[in-house]
Amino acid sequence: MSMKSLHIIKIGGNVIDNSKNLHHFLKDFTGLDGYKILVHGGGKVATQLSETLGIEAKLVDGRRITDIETLRVVTMVYGGLINKNIVAQLQRFGNNAMGLTGADGNFIRTKKRPVKTIDYGFVGDIDERSIDSKGIGKLLEAGFTPVFCALTHDGEGQLLNTNADTIASALAVALSDLFETTLIYCFEKKGVLMDVNDDDSIIRDIDPVKYEELKIKQIIHSGMLPKLENAFTAIACGVKAVVIGHSDDLGELKKNKPFGTRLSKTV
Amino acid sequence: MSMKSLHIIKIGGNVIDNSKNLHHFLKDFTGLDGYKILVHGGGKVATQLSETLGIEAKLVDGRRITDIETLRVVTMVYGGLINKNIVAQLQRFGNNAMGLTGADGNFIRTKKRPVKTIDYGFVGDIDERSIDSKGIGKLLEAGFTPVFCALTHDGEGQLLNTNADTIASALAVALSDLFETTLIYCFEKKGVLMDVNDDDSIIRDIDPVKYEELKIKQIIHSGMLPKLENAFTAIACGVKAVVIGHSDDLGELKKNKPFGTRLSKTV
Numbered sequence: 001m002s003m004k005s006l007h008i009i010k011i012g013g014n015v016i017d018n019s020k021n022l023h024h025f026l027k028d029f030t031g032l033d034g035y036k037i038l039v040h041g042g043g044k045v046a047t048q049l050s051e052t053l054g055i056e057a058k059l060v061d062g063r064r065i066t067d068i069e070t071l072r073v074v075t076m077v078y079g080g081l082i083n084k085n086i087v088a089q090l091q092r093f094g095n096n097a098m099g100l101t102g103a104d105g106n107f108i109r110t111k112k113r114p115v116k117t118i119d120y121g122f123v124g125d126i127d128e129r130s131i132d133s134k135g136i137g138k139l140l141e142a143g144f145t146p147v148f149c150a151l152t153h154d155g156e157g158q159l160l161n162t163n164a165d166t167i168a169s170a171l172a173v174a175l176s177d178l179f180e181t182t183l184i185y186c187f188e189k190k191g192v193l194m195d196v197n198d199d200d201s202i203i204r205d206i207d208p209v210k211y212e213e214l215k216i217k218q219i220i221h222s223g224m225l226p227k228l229e230n231a232f233t234a235i236a237c238g239v240k241a242v243v244i245g246h247s248d249d250l251g252e253l254k255k256n257k258p259f260g261t262r263l264s265k266t267v
Numbered sequence: 268m269s270m271k272s273l274h275i276i277k278i279g280g281n282v283i284d285n286s287k288n289l290h291h292f293l294k295d296f297t298g299l300d301g302y303k304i305l306v307h308g309g310g311k312v313a314t315q316l317s318e319t320l321g322i323e324a325k326l327v328d329g330r331r332i333t334d335i336e337t338l339r340v341v342t343m344v345y346g347g348l349i350n351k352n353i354v355a356q357l358q359r360f361g362n363n364a365m366g367l368t369g370a371d372g373n374f375i376r377t378k379k380r381p382v383k384t385i386d387y388g389f390v391g392d393i394d395e396r397s398i399d400s401k402g403i404g405k406l407l408e409a410g411f412t413p414v415f416c417a418l419t420h421d422g423e424g425q426l427l428n429t430n431a432d433t434i435a436s437a438l439a440v441a442l443s444d445l446f447e448t449t450l451i452y453c454f455e456k457k458g459v460l461m462d463v464n465d466d467d468s469i470i471r472d473i474d475p476v477k478y479e480e481l482k483i484k485q486i487i488h489s490g491m492l493p494k495l496e497n498a499f500t501a502i503a504c505g506v507k508a509v510v511i512g513h514s515d516d517l518g519e520l521k522k523n524k525p526f527g528t529r530l531s532k533t534v
């Protein structure tokens with residue numbers, strides 16, 4: 001029996017902060033065949049609300065510290081405002097969305113990051129046992145589209161701020177046991193570019209061999225490296241393909257046209 | 268085949284605003300046998316956040332107007348902060364909670380209140396077709412405990428502020444087709460009192476005949492009348508019983524001891 005297909009799509013600020021982009025994206029997302037999961041990060045709203053409330057952004061080595069006040073803000077903005085508005089809009093398109101944190105249904109359980117030299121505050125780290133793939137699978141098979149925000153819990157009553165890219169990747173790996181899973185990262189470019197100054201120089205397919213070549217030739221710039229490393233790790237753990245592209249182009253998938261850069265074991 | 272039992276419990280500010288009360292309540296709620304649904308209103312947090320953000324509370328005839336700014340606040344506070352913290356705490360007690368607005372799963376669809384002499388803003392009115400009892404039933408049977416906040420949607424992408432008491436009552440009526448449903452309202456008193464000055468003078472059972480008697484003898488004070496009217500309407504529509512009591516005493520139910528005032532067709 002062949003496995004059913006699942007698309008897990010992660011969107012960030014460049015989609016969330018622009019209502020036109022978001023509308024366009026949610027329509028195309030709804031149009032995709034098969035099972036779907038949406039994962040969203042924050043965007044400007046959380047920063048703006050923090051500023052209005054006089055909560056100072058705390059950064060250490062460029063990484064945000066989630067103190068209790070910031071956790072309250074992200075719980076309101078990610079779990080409430082952004083998540084529920086996305087759900088209401090998906091419902092409008094006939095997509096039976098259900099907005100979730102990792103606490104809901106106990107679907108994503110993490111551990112508060114241990115304090116070493118830096119105390120990151122209320123941040124949850126995902127490990128290989130964090131995801132309840134069976135529970136999420138039941139929800140998908142019942143006809144619901146899970147919409148996860150960047151919050152998890154520790155199982156002891158504490159919500160934890162968790163990186164949305166990592167949630168998307170962990171979901172993709174865990175759900176690969178049940179579904180033929182494609183992980184899609186929407187970002188500000190149309191894909192991995194041969195020439196950073198030419199937005200149309202998209203590299204359509206990359207396998208591990210080509211990836212090594214591109215690294216040696218220094219075509220892949222440093223900002224993309226961790227993204228691609230993580231993508232190939234997910235693929236090694238069972239994810240069928242990882243696609244990186246712009247949310248505006250997602251509709252191409254439905255038309256069987258090329259969309260973004262597709263990373264997989266074999267081209 | 269006898270129907271399985273379902274308790275739908277509504278809590279408001281006096282439980283939500285007091286972390287000790289809330290903790291105690293959530294523990295007792297988890298201990299109840301059978302299927303369970305929690306419905307929660309707002310509390311002081313929404314008012315406080317509105318004040319901090321400089322959003323003026325708009326009241327007409329003592330009723331709150333939900334303008335777009337207020338809708339944003341309640342979406343953050345009800346749908347995010349309160350709802351997700353309740354879910355995380357229930358998970359701690361081993362209760363597999365799932366936090367929802369009416370938009371999630373398309374479970375509660377309402378109509379924006381028509382503008383007549385007063386424009387109430389983004390407020391949703393429930394009618395007899397609002398609740399998807401089958402969808403909610405599937406969720407219960409899959410082992411999840413729905414936690415609804417006071418938000419619904421219109422199916423056209425708009426979230427709407429909706430009275431939590433009304434949501435609880437509409438859920439109870441709709442789900443009576445599938446379950447033997449008891450609706451519990453937690454409020455600031457231990458029940459309906461014979462003597463308003465004596466907190467222990469709880470009337471344990473009221474049926475429609477006794478209700479008429481109590482009204483004639485003017486024992487039920489005016490503030491309680493609409494609550495009881497609505498309760499008997501729900502009972503007439505299939506709800507097995509409506510119980511009104513204090514959240515601190517909910518644990519008595521588990522011990523088969525009397526809890527609050529129980530309204531039903533026959534004593």
